[in-house]
Amino acid sequence: MPRYFFNVRDGTYLPDKEGSELPDDAAARTEALAASGEMLKGIVRDTGLDFWNGEEWQMEVVNESGTTVAALRFSASVPPAVRRR
Numbered sequence: 001m002p003r004y005f006f007n008v009r010d011g012t013y014l015p016d017k018e019g020s021e022l023p024d025d026a027a028a029r030t031e032a033l034a035a036s037g038e039m040l041k042g043i044v045r046d047t048g049l050d051f052w053n054g055e056e057w058q059m060e061v062v063n064e065s066g067t068t069v070a071a072l073r074f075s076a077s078v079p080p081a082v083r084r085r
Contacts, residue, residue: 004028009058025069
């Protein structure tokens with residue numbers, strides 16, 4: 001079974017050194033969605049204010065050969081009018 005690596009950038013680069021064995025690229029993309037959702041929930045729960053600064057959070061999924069099979073990017077911001085409230 002192929003191994004996939006889920007590397008994250010959130011201001012710093014956090015490489016996945018262990019990876020996960022998954023059946024194929026489609027399974028890796030599905031796992032990327034689930035994992036990023038859980039990670040983003042943690043960011044909002046633990047340091048939610050930092051997430052709303054508009055900076056991009058990224059996850060790149062690469063296979064054993066180093067080929068990118070998926071890239072996810074998220075950012076969030078609060079419009080200035082709302083921030084003033």
